Amino acid sequence: MEVEVMEANNEVIFRDRLREKVSQNKDDIYRILRFISIVAFFIIWQLISSINQSIELFNPILLPSPVMVIQTAYHMYLKGVLAKHLIVSLIRIIIGFGLGTVVAVFMGVILSHFQILEALIQPVLNLIGPIPAFAFLPLFIVWFGVGEFPKILLIAYATFFPILTYTVDGIKNINPVLIRSALSLGANQFQVFTKVIFKGALPNIFIGMKVSLALSFSALVIAEMMGADSGLGYIIVDARNWFRLSNMMLAAALIGIEYTIFFKLITLIERSLFKWKSEGLKDAVE
Amino acid sequence: MKNVLIKDLYKSYENQNIDRNYVLDNINFEVEDNEFICILGKSGCGKSTLLNLLAGFIKPTKGEIYVSGKLVQRPSAEIGVVFQDHALFPWYTVAENIAFGPKLNKDKNADKIATRLIDMVGLNGYEDHYPNSLSGGMQQRVGIARALATNPKLLLMDEPLGALDALTREKMRIELLKIWEKTKKTIIFITHSVSEAVYLADRVILLEEGKVGMDVRIEIERPRDTKDQRFIDYVQMFKDRFTEQELLEVNK
Numbered sequence: 001m002e003v004e005v006m007e008a009n010n011e012v013i014f015r016d017r018l019r020e021k022v023s024q025n026k027d028d029i030y031r032i033l034r035f036i037s038i039v040a041f042f043i044i045w046q047l048i049s050s051i052n053q054s055i056e057l058f059n060p061i062l063l064p065s066p067v068m069v070i071q072t073a074y075h076m077y078l079k080g081v082l083a084k085h086l087i088v089s090l091i092r093i094i095i096g097f098g099l100g101t102v103v104a105v106f107m108g109v110i111l112s113h114f115q116i117l118e119a120l121i122q123p124v125l126n127l128i129g130p131i132p133a134f135a136f137l138p139l140f141i142v143w144f145g146v147g148e149f150p151k152i153l154l155i156a157y158a159t160f161f162p163i164l165t166y167t168v169d170g171i172k173n174i175n176p177v178l179i180r181s182a183l184s185l186g187a188n189q190f191q192v193f194t195k196v197i198f199k200g201a202l203p204n205i206f207i208g209m210k211v212s213l214a215l216s217f218s219a220l221v222i223a224e225m226m227g228a229d230s231g232l233g234y235i236i237v238d239a240r241n242w243f244r245l246s247n248m249m250l251a252a253a254l255i256g257i258e259y260t261i262f263f264k265l266i267t268l269i270e271r272s273l274f275k276w277k278s279e280g281l282k283d284a285v286e
Numbered sequence: 287m288k289n290v291l292i293k294d295l296y297k298s299y300e301n302q303n304i305d306r307n308y309v310l311d312n313i314n315f316e317v318e319d320n321e322f323i324c325i326l327g328k329s330g331c332g333k334s335t336l337l338n339l340l341a342g343f344i345k346p347t348k349g350e351i352y353v354s355g356k357l358v359q360r361p362s363a364e365i366g367v368v369f370q371d372h373a374l375f376p377w378y379t380v381a382e383n384i385a386f387g388p389k390l391n392k393d394k395n396a397d398k399i400a401t402r403l404i405d406m407v408g409l410n411g412y413e414d415h416y417p418n419s420l421s422g423g424m425q426q427r428v429g430i431a432r433a434l435a436t437n438p439k440l441l442l443m444d445e446p447l448g449a450l451d452a453l454t455r456e457k458m459r460i461e462l463l464k465i466w467e468k469t470k471k472t473i474i475f476i477t478h479s480v481s482e483a484v485y486l487a488d489r490v491i492l493l494e495e496g497k498v499g500m501d502v503r504i505e506i507e508r509p510r511d512t513k514d515q516r517f518i519d520y521v522q523m524f525k526d527r528f529t530e531q532e533l534l535e536v537n538k
Binding site: 175177178180181182183184185186187191195196199200274275276277 | 343373378379417418
């Protein structure tokens with residue numbers, strides 16, 4: 001009897017291991033497929049562009065090849081302008097996004113704590129919130145000139161609304177029993193806020209940051225396209241004036257890379273801050 | 287020595303939606319030091335409101351509650367609470383959850399207290415785990431340890447075993463009595479399970495529609511055997527009372 005049970009158990013274990021192995025193999029296959037997808041994209045792009053160079057189906061200037069884009073990057077690097085534009089854009093996004101985040105979280109905290117303020121401020125926010133931030137850029141330029149301020153303001157403004165919404169939502173969704181349990185352990189109002197409410201709302205704030213990030217980058221590009229003389233967005237406008245399509249593509253690619261790095265960075269911080277979320281039931285045995 | 291004194295407690299809410307116009311009325315009882323009290327009642331009898339009043343989460347409409355001679359006006363570390371759904375902070379580890387109270391109090395021994403309590407509730411090796419990765423029984427052990435960490439004068443328990451499966455629940459009853467014997471705390475334990483109340487309590491207070499219906503001392507030595515005739519008699523007595531009440535309600 002016991003032997004039978006053990007054998008049955010062994011069989012189950014064996015089957016589970018097999019299943020694990022199969023699913024691992026599947027994961028590997030998908031990983032390879034994902035890699036192939038990227039490589040194929042560039043190869044096909046390169047092929048179309050190269051073939052078009054010789055048969056001239058359409059004007060070759062319209063579609064520079066990936067190799068040409070890389071060459072452009074190298075030339076700009078040698079001239080020393082590439083790093084300058086990259087860094088200018090990076091600084092703008094860091095300050096704008098940072099400012100927008102801090103103000104939004106601060107406002108979110110205030111609004112969810114003081115009902116009077118919420119009643120006074122929320123309707124105005126609802127009124128101007130739906131207007132795309134980019135519609136305000138010309139206004140900002142008229143008000144504040146073409147310097148750095150209106151650009152950073154636009155980025156911060158674009159960042160602001162989603163984070164505000166997610167912060168308020170996160171604070172309102174805190175389980176009231178957690179607040180009670182902190183109070184019964186001797187916490188004062190300030191400690192309840194820092195140790196329970198804010199900690200509980202933080203994951204939501206990070207979701208808001210991720211949602212905002214795409215908007216912040218859009219704001220960056222648009223701000224640099226209007227009344228700027230530096231930055232990746234400026235490269236695109238400048239390239240249009242001189243009909244340099246490889247410059248355009250280079251700038252677009254760099255914006256994409258900057259965005260991806262930022263997004264990954266936020267995800268990394270998230271993962272290290274919210275370990276408590278991912279740790280599932282996997283190692284609970286009583 | 288008297289630990290808890292409840293005097294003429296009355297609580298009502300405006301726009302109350304039940305068939306009576308108060309939640310609790312004329313509640314009077316005292317609890318001795320180191321006594322284990324079970325408040326027994328059906329849902330809607332006001333037992334959770336009573337606990338919230340005792341914990342200082344809400345204020346009575348009339349009447350007073352004294353714990354260790356002090357009037358209860360707001361929640362404090364002197365009155366520990368164990369919640370039904372454990373209410374652990376998910377972003378803190380087991381050890382951090384338990385040390386939470388002492389740390390607020392700037393207690394330098396917070397970590398030592400946590401280690402000692404982890405040992406007492408049998409969670410060695412789980413110090414650095416997060417609550418979400420623990421089973422229901424383990425989570426509630428952390429909840430009990432956390433409430434004990436501030437060394438409260440009174441420990442309130444709001445159906446702490448209610449969310450557990452039957453087997454874990456029985457195991458936890460035994461553990462709870464052990465912890466009570468070790469720490470010599472005064473405990474007020476809320477439950478709707480008759481056998482749980484008879485198993486645990488020195489005294490069972492039965493709440494009926496916001497009033498004290500019965501206040502019975504359970505005269506069986508511990509450890510109690512659920513198959514003991516005296517145990518069965520106590521359980522039957524409370525069950526009969528419930529049936530009686532239901533009949534009365536139907537006749538109304």
